[in-house]
Amino acid sequence: MSTRDYRIDRAKGILIFLVVLGHLLARTSPWESPILGAPMYFIYMFHMPAFVFLAGITAKSNKLAERVLTYFVLLATVLPLMWGWMWLFGLNPDYDFLRPFWYTWFLLSMAWWMITVPFIERFPRTMLVASLVVGLFGGLLPILDTELSAARTMAFWPFFVIGKLYGKQIIDWAGSLAIWQKLCLSAAALAAVGYFFLDQVDYNWLYGSLNFAHFDVSVPEGVGLRLIVDIGAVLLTLALLSWLSNTKDTIATIGKNSLAVYILHGFVVRGLQPVLDDSRNVLHDAVVLLICVALAVAWTGLLAWSPFERALRWWSSTVTGLLLKPFPFLWREESDRRSERGRGERGRRGNAVNPGDTYHPGDAYSEGDGPDRQGLGLQPMPGVGYQHSPGYEQHPGQQQSFASPAPVAGEPYPLPGSHEVPQNNATYETTQEVPAGAAQRAVRYRRLPVYLSGDEDR
Incomplete structure (x- = not known):
């Protein structure tokens, strides 16, 4: 924030x-x-x-x-x-x-x-x-x-x-x-x-x-x-x-x-x-x-x-x-363009992202550019929410192509409530408030080694 x-x-x-x-x-x-x-x-x-x-x-x-x-x-x-x-x-x-x-x-x-x-x-x-x-x-x-x-x-x-x-x-x-x-x-x-x-x-x-x-x-x-x-x-x-x-x-x-x-x-x-x-x-x-x-x-x-x-x-x-x-084409959101570029880059690199992890109207995160949440390979799971796609890895040296960085151990992750990634645990679970009439959504994250190449503006 x-x-x-x-x-x-x-x-x-x-x-x-x-x-x-x-x-x-x-x-x-x-x-x-x-x-x-x-x-x-x-x-x-x-x-x-x-x-x-x-x-x-x-x-x-x-x-x-x-x-x-x-x-x-x-x-x-x-x-x-x-x-x-x-x-x-x-x-x-x-x-x-x-x-x-x-x-x-x-x-x-x-x-x-x-x-x-x-x-x-x-x-x-x-x-x-x-x-x-x-x-x-x-x-x-x-x-x-x-x-x-x-x-x-x-x-x-x-x-x-x-x-x-x-x-x-x-x-x-x-x-x-x-x-x-x-x-x-x-x-x-x-x-x-x-x-x-x-x-x-x-x-x-x-x-x-x-x-x-x-x-x-x-x-x-x-x-x-x-x-x-x-x-x-x-x-x-x-x-x-x-x-x-x-x-x-x-x-x-x-x-x-x-x-x-x-x-x-x-x-x-x-x-x-x-x-x-x-x-x-x-x-x-x-x-x-x-x-x-x-x-x-x-x-x-x-x-x-x-x-x-x-x-x-x-x-x-x-x-x-x-x-x-x-x-x-002149006023399309820059975030949409970054999201498309990011998905294109991951496709060319052959990352193991679940084929079903594509954008659908209504499948939106509280923040971010698309269903593949900030490059973490989050996959929509019916009745559960979003979790990492099986087998997804982020390789050292892979450039972060989205606006927010991936979770780093001990540092706040940019979600409501500023949850922290545990230092010693492989996963953690949290819930987020959603509009009235909808069930709470459970989100599970897996800590991955990430190398950030720096600001995307440079």
């Missing part, structure tokens, strides 16, 4: 607050003010690279068509609504589907990054190198800019790949640092922000949305500045992760519902834009900053209300399901 890592949720909670705050401040022309410009440099140096890094950690290749299409559905939903919303407030949006408007670029970029996940899993080192090259040198391509969110997709892709391949290890490493190490890391991160702020580096570099031609720089200058920006983002991201504890709290809840906050906050910010545009004309910059912080706290908390998140996910999943319904 997997345990949720609340460090990821808490990181998302903090970052989504910074997203809301940054977009509120951006409506006040903050880059011209030292008081407002400093927090803007801090936020924009790392908040989206860090978000992309966390997205890489949770990215999976199963149900890929559904996952990718979901982002397109959200984009196609949000864009027209945002255009209409801005029209109501007398604002002039950019009516162009090829140039995702404002913050909606992230939805399109997520779709592109998700398409690369199977390749990242299959060729991890190659894709890591490719992402670094693309991230640093992508600005060379003059034809790629805000169109189709191409520039940002390339600039932030390394963070997605690193998150996918090494994200959990990085979070563990950052959290294991001593206090003095965390303080040094945080100081280095703030020093990077100070350098950009005091040197007045063009803040457009932080957006990642423009190519080198826009800045009128040479190739070495462009690559060098892109590298410096990325190093600053890495330092700030690591500093944030180092201080997070694996605790479920309000921040974690906000992070869990960050999709709703991200999509809905844009309507709030644009609704407040007429007021924010003129705020610095009547208020001191420090007061404007405090008001924006208060608004960000309030609206982040309100938009993180669970019904908003559930409604968005219901809408996106419903529309996605309808669009994919004519193409069942």
Whole structure:
């Protein structure tokens, strides 16, 4: 049974607050003010690279068509609504589907990054190198800019790949640092922000949305500045992760519902834009900053209300399901494919699985991919339940092809109740609760020597 890592949720909670705050401040022309410009440099140096890094950690290749299409559905939903919303407030949006408007670029970029996940899993080192090259040198391509969110997709892709391949290890490493190490890391991160702020580096570099031609720089200058920006983002991201504890709290809840906050906050910010545009004309910059912080706290908390998140996910999943319904080969469960591959591999190896041990509707285990329970050769027995097929053996070196490992002596086996495989007994017997009206099902397992070759994703 997997345990949720609340460090990821808490990181998302903090970052989504910074997203809301940054977009509120951006409506006040903050880059011209030292008081407002400093927090803007801090936020924009790392908040989206860090978000992309966390997205890489949770990215999976199963149900890929559904996952990718979901982002397109959200984009196609949000864009027209945002255009209409801005029209109501007398604002002039950019009516162009090829140039995702404002913050909606992230939805399109997520779709592109998700398409690369199977390749990242299959060729991890190659894709890591490719992402670094693309991230640093992508600005060379003059034809790629805000169109189709191409520039940002390339600039932030390394963070997605690193998150996918090494994200959990990085979070563990950052959290294991001593206090003095965390303080040094945080100081280095703030020093990077100070350098950009005091040197007045063009803040457009932080957006990642423009190519080198826009800045009128040479190739070495462009690559060098892109590298410096990325190093600053890495330092700030690591500093944030180092201080997070694996605790479920309000921040974690906000992070869990960050999709709703991200999509809905844009309507709030644009609704407040007429007021924010003129705020610095009547208020001191420090007061404007405090008001924006208060608004960000309030609206982040309100938009993180669970019904908003559930409604968005219901809408996106419903529309996605309808669009994919004519193409069942795109949304078939990955577990079914793994089960078929596993049965095919066992057939080719000639394992002594009972010929009658095939899948029938209604013959299902409480967990797993099919009647041959997790590669153990379990056979349905009328009136008894499931037991090992006679003569079934699992040979040393045989790769486990299912989601859960086979029983190992002394370790919990992933069934309800977490039963343990006895250390010294050949078999054990247990019962499981089944729906009312049906008899309890007795299940007998035989301990077998099993060699696991490792994660199936590697």
